[in-house]
Structure formats: C-alpha cells, structure tokens
Amino acid sequence: MSRIRTAPPRYWLVLLVVIFFLGFPTVISSFLASEWAQAIILAIAIMGLNILVGYSGQLSLGHGAFMALGAYTSAILVHHYKMDYLVTIPIAAVLTGLVGFLFGVPALRLSPLYLALATFALAVVSPSLIKRPAGLTGGVQGILVLQPDPPDVAREAFAFVTGTAMTSDQWIYYITLFCALVLFWLAWNLARHRPGRAMRAIRDGEVAAAASGINVAGFKTLAFGISAFYAGTAGSLLALSTGFISPDTFPVSLSIQLLVGAVVGGLASIPGPLLGAIFAYFLPIESNQWVPSQTWLPEQITSTVKNAGPAVSYGIILILIMMFAPNGIVGLIRTGYVTVNRRLRGASDPQTGQIPPDTQTV
Amino acid sequence: MQEFLQLVVSGIATGGIFASLALALVLIYNAMGLVNFAQGEMAMLATFVAYSLINRGMSFWIAFPVTLVLAFGGGVVIQRLVIRPVERAPVLALVIITLGLATLVNGLAGFIWGYVPRSFASPFSPDSVDLAGVFVSYRDLGVIAVSGLVLLAVYLLLQRTTVGLTLRAAAHHPEASRLLGVQVSWMLALGWGLASAVGAVSGMMAAPILLLEPNMMQAIIIYAFAAAVLGGIESPLGAVVGGLIVGVTVNLAGAYLPGVGGDLQLAVGLAIIIAVLILKPNGLFGRAAIRRV
Numbered sequence: 001m002s003r004i005r006t007a008p009p010r011y012w013l014v015l016l017v018v019i020f021f022l023g024f025p026t027v028i029s030s031f032l033a034s035e036w037a038q039a040i041i042l043a044i045a046i047m048g049l050n051i052l053v054g055y056s057g058q059l060s061l062g063h064g065a066f067m068a069l070g071a072y073t074s075a076i077l078v079h080h081y082k083m084d085y086l087v088t089i090p091i092a093a094v095l096t097g098l099v100g101f102l103f104g105v106p107a108l109r110l111s112p113l114y115l116a117l118a119t120f121a122l123a124v125v126s127p128s129l130i131k132r133p134a135g136l137t138g139g140v141q142g143i144l145v146l147q148p149d150p151p152d153v154a155r156e157a158f159a160f161v162t163g164t165a166m167t168s169d170q171w172i173y174y175i176t177l178f179c180a181l182v183l184f185w186l187a188w189n190l191a192r193h194r195p196g197r198a199m200r201a202i203r204d205g206e207v208a209a210a211a212s213g214i215n216v217a218g219f220k221t222l223a224f225g226i227s228a229f230y231a232g233t234a235g236s237l238l239a240l241s242t243g244f245i246s247p248d249t250f251p252v253s254l255s256i257q258l259l260v261g262a263v264v265g266g267l268a269s270i271p272g273p274l275l276g277a278i279f280a281y282f283l284p285i286e287s288n289q290w291v292p293s294q295t296w297l298p299e300q301i302t303s304t305v306k307n308a309g310p311a312v313s314y315g316i317i318l319i320l321i322m323m324f325a326p327n328g329i330v331g332l333i334r335t336g337y338v339t340v341n342r343r344l345r346g347a348s349d350p351q352t353g354q355i356p357p358d359t360q361t362v
Numbered sequence: 363m364q365e366f367l368q369l370v371v372s373g374i375a376t377g378g379i380f381a382s383l384a385l386a387l388v389l390i391y392n393a394m395g396l397v398n399f400a401q402g403e404m405a406m407l408a409t410f411v412a413y414s415l416i417n418r419g420m421s422f423w424i425a426f427p428v429t430l431v432l433a434f435g436g437g438v439v440i441q442r443l444v445i446r447p448v449e450r451a452p453v454l455a456l457v458i459i460t461l462g463l464a465t466l467v468n469g470l471a472g473f474i475w476g477y478v479p480r481s482f483a484s485p486f487s488p489d490s491v492d493l494a495g496v497f498v499s500y501r502d503l504g505v506i507a508v509s510g511l512v513l514l515a516v517y518l519l520l521q522r523t524t525v526g527l528t529l530r531a532a533a534h535h536p537e538a539s540r541l542l543g544v545q546v547s548w549m550l551a552l553g554w555g556l557a558s559a560v561g562a563v564s565g566m567m568a569a570p571i572l573l574l575e576p577n578m579m580q581a582i583i584i585y586a587f588a589a590a591v592l593g594g595i596e597s598p599l600g601a602v603v604g605g606l607i608v609g610v611t612v613n614l615a616g617a618y619l620p621g622v623g624g625d626l627q628l629a630v631g632l633a634i635i636i637a638v639l640i641l642k643p644n645g646l647f648g649r650a651a652i653r654r655v
C-alpha cells in the first residue's frame with residue numbers, strides 16, 4: 001500500500017498511457033485501429049534504433065533492412081510452412097536479433113561514420129536483394145499474409161465492452177500493443193540497469209568505459225543484437241498488420257522515417273520512441289489528408305505535396321531538431337518541466353541565477 | 363577479349379562519374395571529418411537546374427559552367443545556413459543533419475520537377491569510334507574527358523594556388539590557420555561550394571545515361587561511397603582511383619558474374635564498402651588512423 005502511495009508521478013503517467021492504449025480501439029473505427037497499430041509497430045522499431053543510437057552511440061541508417069528480414073521471416077514461415085502467425089513473431093525476432101548480433105561484430109571495427117555509411121548502403125541495396133530469390137520471397141509481387149481471426153475469448157470480451165464484433169484489425173492492434181508493452185518494459189529495465197549504464201558509458205567515452213572494466217566489444221554487439229531484435233519484431237508485426245509485404249514496403253525512406261522518429265521523440269529516452277513514432281507515422285498521413293482539403297491551394301501544389309511533402313517536412317524537421325533541440329520532444333518537455341518547477345520553487349543556480357543547459361546526448 | 367576491353371572502357375567512363383562524386387565527398391571529409399550524405403542529392407538538384415536552363419534554350423556548353431557556378435553558390439549557402447551553426451556538434455548529429463538535408467533536397471526536387479523520369483540530352487554524339495578494334499562510344503569518351511578535366515582542375519586548384527593552400531591548411535590545422543589569419547569558417551564554406559560543384563559534374567554526366575529524376579543519384583552515391591572508402595576517404599587521388607576501380611569492377615561483375623545484373627549491381631557497391639572496411643579500413647591511399655587516448 002505504501003509502495004503505491006509513494007510511487008513517483010511518472011508511474012501514474014505510464015499507467016494512464018497504458019489504459020489509454022488499451023481502451024482506444026473501443027472508441028475508434030477498425031480502420032483507425034489498424035493505423036494506430038502501425039504507429040505502435042513503428043514505435044517498437046524506433047525503440048530498437050533508440051537503444052542502438054541513443055544508448056550505445058552507434059548510428060544505423062539501415063534498420064529498415066532488419067525490419068524487412070523480420071517481416072519476410074514471418075511471412076515465409078506462414079506462407080510456405082503454414083505456421084501459426086503468432087508463433088512466427090518470436091522466431092522472426094530472434095533470427096533478426098542473431099543477424100544483427102553478427103552484423104555488430106564487423107561493425108565494431110568501424111568508426112561511427114563508417115558504420116552509418118555501411119548501414120545506409122545496406123538500406124539502399126536491400127530491396128533489390130529481396131527481389132532476387134523470387135521463389136522464396138515472391139520477388140516483386142511480394143507475399144500475401146492472411147490476417148488471423150480473433151480468438152473467441154477476445155471476441156467476447158470486446159463485444160461485452162463495445163457491443164460490436166471484433167475485427168481482425170482490432171485483434172492485431174492488441175497483439176501489437178502487447179508486444180510493445182513487453183518490449184518497452186524490457187527497454188526500460190535495460191536502460192536502468194547494468195547493460196544500459198554500460199552502453200551509455202561506452203557512448204560517452206569508450207576509453208574511459210574500457211578502463212572501468214566494461215566489456216566494450218561485448219556491449220556494443222549486444223546493443224546491435226537487441227536493436228535488431230526489436231526491428232525484427234516490428235517487421236513481423238508490420239507484415240501481419242498490412243497483410244501484404246513486397247520489396248517496396250522497405251525502401252530507404254523507411255529507415256529515414258525510423259531515424260526521424262527516434263530523433264524527434266528524443267534519443268536515449270523511453271517515452272521518446274512512442275512520441276516520435278506517432279509523429280513520424282501520422283505526419284505524412286495527416287498532411288496528405290489536410291493539404292488536398294484546402295481549396296485555396298492551387299491544384300498543382302496539392303498533387304505534388306502528396307509525393308514530396310513527407311520528404312520535405314522530414315528533412316526540415318531533422319535539421320531543425322538536431323540544431324535546436326537535440327534531445328527531441330522528451331528533452332523539450334524535460335527542460336520545460338525543470339524550468340517551470342524551478343520558477344515555482346525559485347531554485348535556480350545560486351551563483352548566476354541561470355538554469356544549467358541540457359546535456360546533449362548525441 | 364574485345365568485349366572485355368569494351369566493358370573496361372565503359373567502366374572507366376562510369377568510374378569517372380563515381381570519381382567526381384567521391385572526390386566531392388572527400389573534399390568535405392577533409393574539411394570537417396564528415397561524410398556528406400546529401401552530396402548525391404545536391405548533385406541531382408544541380409542537374410535539374412542544368413536541365414531547366416537547357417530547356418529554356420541554352421546550349422549544354424553554356425549551361426554547364428553556369429550550373430557549376432550556381433552549384434558552388436548553393437554549396438556555400440548550405441554551409442552557411444545549415445552546417446555552420448552546428449560545426450561543433452558531435453559527428454553523429456552532423457551525419458543526421460546531412461541526411462535531413464538529403465531528404466529535404468530530394469523532396470524539394472520532387473516538389474518542383476515531379477517524379478516522372480525525364481531524358482537529359484547528352485552533349486556527345488551516340489556514335490562509336492573504332493580504337494584498335496575496341497568500339498568506344500563518343501559518349502563514354504566525352505564523360506572520361508570531362509571528368510578528367512574537372513579532376514585535373516581540382517588538383518591544380520588545391521595544389522598549385524594560394525586558395526588551395528589555404529583551404530588545405532584550414533582543413534588540416536584549423537587552430538594554426540586561424541592564428542595565421544586564415545578565415546577558417548569561410549574556407550569551410552569554400553570547400554562545400556567546391557564539393558558541390560564537383561558533385562554537380564557527376565550529376566550532369568550521369569543524367570544522360572540514367573534518366574533524370576529525384577532518386578537518380580541514390581545508386582551513384584553508394585558507388586561513390588564505395589569509391590571514397592576504397593581510396594581511403596581522405597585522399598583526393600584515392601577517390602579518383604577508387605572511382606575508376608569501382609566503375610570497372612561493377613561493369614565487369616554485371617557482365618560476367620552469374621546472377622549479378624540489373625539492380626543487383628548495387629550489391630557489388632555494398633560488398634566493396636564492407637570488404638574494404640573489414641579488410642583494409644584505411645583504403646588504398648589513406649593514412650592509418652591514430653587515436654590519441
């Protein structure tokens with residue numbers, strides 16, 4: 001009882017967010033639930049990227065390729081080997097994690113710059129690599145993934161709350177949410193405990209970390225493996241949620257979208273990936289709905305905005321955030337909170353009367 | 363044998379395109395220890411500018427230098443507006459910013475010119491000439507000549523002029539140069555302008571071969587990365603040699619290796635990058651990196 005009373009306010013916030021996401025599909029349409037499921041999937045992948053970039057300080061621009069690996073593993077297992085989809089999610093995650101771990105070994109020898117280069121090349125090449133074994137991956141045509149029907153228990157519970165039957169989109173939303181909750185909880189634990197602290201130490205000073213007895217190579221490859229594990233899970237869920245994957249599902253722009261989400265939300269933070277994912281997922285969708293509805297804009301502009309809008313806005317946002325708020329939305333909220341808190345209590349720096357600047361994480 | 367030589371010659375021509383872009387990457391790497399992910403997109407934008415100029419009735423050989431000047435100005439402006447405020451930021455932040463720049467420029471080009479591929483008329487005749495039994499197209503010869511001239515010009519500028527000397531000094535020893543009265547920040551802007559112009563050459567040479575569209579340089583930038591890494595990312599000579607090697611290798615691999623054709627040629631670029639980084643991280647001409655602890 002006393003543990004509940006003394007819980008810090010942010011625990012209550014987490015509880016509120018979880019309840020919100022649990023209840024959300026009961027009040028929105030099945031189509032919107034599917035969109036939100038994809039936003040959550042993006043959040044999982046971004047959390048993976050966040051562990052790699054934010055906590056361990058290695059930049060990957062090719063996480064779309066890891067998502068593709070997860071997605072194709074699941075889709076092939078379901079399509080060719082008739083496995084149950086739910087079983088393939090952990091298989092895809094573990095396989096992708098292993099591949100990521102192996103990728104992390106040569107990555108150890110690379111400077112951050114070279115690693116960015118190699119992973120970017122991987123992201124550009126991966127669609128054409130996927131196309132090649134056409135018998136396995138379906139080539140350009142891609143693979144259809146049958147969406148599962150919700151089990152009876154879930155269907156009855158959902159009908160009890162909303163009075164309408166549960167669609168498979170809503171069921172997939174809950175599968176996704178479950179995975180996201182588990183993975184975010186794991187990431188939170190990772191960040192607070194020994195591995196997370198070791199990774200941050202490596203990020204902030206590799207030599208000092210090694211001198212303190214941290215296994216630098218081990219933790220760096222571990223970060224790569226974990227990060228790929230998250231991306232693989234996200235890819236597998238993405239295949240389930242969209243019901244169809246092809247090489248064009250995983251273009252370079254997907255990797256850029258992940259990076260945008262990670263940077264906008266805030267690197268090296270736990271809520272950051274969720275906020276960043278919601279932003280990066282809904283920005284192009286909403287702008288594509290909003291711009292054509294503006295009748296005062298000339299026809300020519302509305303048609304080009306549909307194609308070029310996301311790229312332009314992503315680019316501008318990436319640059320502006322890195323220039324002015326390198327810790328993203330979470331960093332802004334945190335400084336805002338600290339500032340307000342100090343104003344209220346009148347506790348600024350006693351010497352200068354100024355509030356110390358935010359530390360830069362990347 | 364004849365076919366082999368023909369492939370080698372056309373490989374050298376594409377290699378010249380890669381070499382120009384790789385040289386642009388090396389110029390910026392030398393100036394600030396940063397790989398500019400936006401280099402290819404900047405070249406693509408310059409090529410679109412050239413396309414518009416030619417479409418307005420300008421001849422290619424007037425549009426070419428005009429575009430180079432505009433690209434130079436554009437590079438300087440980008441450095442002043444976007445890069446200078448974050449000069450001291452960690453390298454990861456800078457990489458993310460250049461990536462944002464790449465996305466932005468790509469989107470802008472799509473916004474202005476759309477995503478429909480356009481043909482970009484080559485200034486060279488499509489005929490071939492018989493050189494000792496090897497048929498070489500005038501296009502390939504033209505690309506080789508233009509790339510060669512540009513690379514020579516950059517070499518002369520860097521090695522034989524005062525501006526080049528100051529540029530190199532500012533890149534290698536910013537503190538000492540500043541003490542000697544070199545305006546380091548403006549030298550960096552000059553470096554960006556120069557890189558942008560050199561990259562624009564590769565864009566204008568590539569456009570007649572590929573079709574002009576906003577994603578045109580996406581493949582070429584990978585080959586240019588491969589070339590720059592192979593040459594040891596800080597050596598201009600290495601970038602040129604690397605570019606030629608990558609061009610010829612990719613062409614030969616596409617023709618002779620089973621299964622490597624069409625868009626899988628790009629995988630050869632990735633393979634070169636990874637192989638060099640693992641086997642010989644300093645490339646052919648790079649100095650061994652010394653880390654002070």
